Amino acid sequence: MPPSSIQNYGPRFEGQNHQTQQPYFQYSQCNGRKKALCIGINYRGQNGELQGCINDVKNITNFLTNHFNYKRDDIVTLTDDATNPRQRPTRDNILQAMQWLVRDAKPNDSLFFHYSGHGGQTKDYDGDEADGYDEVIYPLDHEQAGHIVDDDMHAVMVAPLPAGCRLTAIFDSCHSGSALDLPYIYSTEGKVKEPNLAAEAGQGLLSAVTSYARGDMGGMFKSALGIVKTATGGGQKADKVARATRTSPADCISWSGCKDSQTSADTQEAGTATGAMSFAFIAALNQQPQQSYQQLLNSIRDILKAKYSQKPQLSSSHPMDTTIQFIC
Template structure:
C-alpha cells in the first residue's frame, strides 16, 4: 500500500513508494526523509513531520533544458490540449480547443506568438508533448520571472479526475486532478501542486487567468473563493478556504479561473453540438464565443454568455449556431455529440463584484 506523507518543507501530500526511505517534492524539491520510528499512518490520516529537509540550492536550474518561448514577456500563456489518441480515453476536440485559444489570444488580446507555449500530441518536439513531466515543467515556466504588470493565461483541455484527499484541505473531501497523456503510467497532476506552482508565487500586480475545460474542474486551481451563480445571474461567493488554515491564495497577485463545471462533480462535454463543424470542448467554445460576440466587458457578462451558449445548444442545434467566421479556419474535422450539462463558473483568490470588475488579459 502506498503511504501518504507531507513534504517537510511545503507540506504538499506525497505518495511514498513501498520501501522508500526518502522522497523529493516535485514542487519545492525538498527531500523528505522517512523516520522509521515515526508513526506515519498507512491509512492516510495525519502525519508526523520528518527532520528538516535538504533543499537543492536552485530547484529550477534544469528548466533551461525545457525548450520554450522567452519567459520574460509582459503577456505569457500556456495552452495544453490532450486527446489521448489511440486509447480508450480518446477525446476529439482538445487540440481544436488549443488552436482556437491560441488564435484568440494572439488576435484578440495581442499575446505575442513567441510568448505562448502549446503542449499537444501533434507537436514533434518531445518537450512539447503533454506528458506529466512536460506539463509540470511548463507550469513552472509560466510563472518563471513573473513581475508586477504581467498577465498570464493557463488553458487546459483534456480529461480531469478526482482522488481522495486525506489532509482536510478540501471542502468536498476530494482533490481535483488533470490527466496528462501518460497518466496511466506516470500518474495525475493534483490541484495542490497546481496551486503551489502557479498560484502561490504570483506577486502583487501580476494576474493569472485559467480556462480549464475538463471534468471535475470546479476547483482544480484550489483557489479559496468559489462563485455560486444561479440561472438568473444572482451569485454569492463561497469561502472554500481549508479548515486546516493552509493558505491557497497568491503572494499578492490576482488569480481567477473559469472552469468547466460549477461543481467538482460535474463533467465537461466534448461535442459537435456547438460549432456544428467539429468537436470542441463546450467550455472553451462558449468562452471564445462570449469574447467574440462582445460579451467580454466583465466577468459576469462572460459567465452568463457562456452559460446561455451551453444551455441553448440543444434548441439551437437546428437553428444554425455557428462560430464567428474568424475561427472557422482554425478547426479540423471529427467529433462526437454529447448532451451539455455543465455550468461554467468562477473561482478566485479574492471575491469581487463580477458585474463591475472589468475583464482583461
C-alpha cells in the same frame, strides 16, 4: 477597469511590532508582459480518446493573439500530435511548462493557462476540500507517470506570483470547478458562494494569510492548523483551510467547464470537434468583447445551457468585484 491600488479587505489586527495588518490583494492592469501555456490532449490510441482538445489549443491560441495581443513567441503549446518530444503533454513537460509560465512574474503581467483534456478526482489528504476529493488533470502518460493534483498546480502556478500579477486559467475538463484550488467561487449574481474572508474574522486566519504572503509556509500551516482545531464539521473545516492556505495577493482567476461533481462535454460545434467550454468562452467574447466577470460568466452559461447540463464556474484567489471588466 480594475483599480490599480492595493485592495484591503477583512478584519484589521495588531501584528508584529504592534503594526496594524489586514489581508490584501492587487488587481493586475494586464499591461506588462504576456505569456500563455495551452495544453490539449486527445489521448490518441488510449481508452477514452477525445476529439476536440487539440483543436481547442489552436482556437485559444488564435484568440489570444487576435483579441488580447499575445505574441506567438510567448505562447507554449503542448499537444499529443506534436513531433517535438518537449511539446508533448507528458507529466514532466506539463509541470516544467507551468514553471516556465510563472517564472520571473511581475506586477501587471498577464499569464494565461488553458487545459483541455481529461479531468478527475482523487482522495483529499490535506483537508481543503469540502467533498473530500482533490481535482486532478490527466497528462498523456498518466498511466505510467500519474495525474497532477490541484494542490500541486496551485503550488506551482499560484503561490509564487506577486501581488498585481494576473493568472487567467481555463479548464475544459471534467470535475474542474476547483481545479486550481482558488477559494472564492462566484455565483451568476456575482456573489461569493461561501462566506468570504471578512466573515472569517480571527487572528489565526490573518496570520495564515500574512504568512502566505511572506512565503512562510511553516507559519502558514501552523496558523491554518489552529483554525482547523476550532472548526466544526468537515465542510466548515475544509472551507477554513482553503481560505487560510489558498488565498493570494496575486490576481488569479479560473474559468472551469463545470462543477467539481460534473463532466464537461467533448463535442461538435459547426462541424468541428471542440471542448464545449473552450468554444463557449471564445464565442461569448466574440459576441461582446467588453464584459464584466459576472456578465461573462452568465454569457458562457447561456451559450452552453441550450445543449449541455454542465455549469461553468468562476473562481478567484481573492475576494473580487465581479462588476469590473474582464481583461487578460
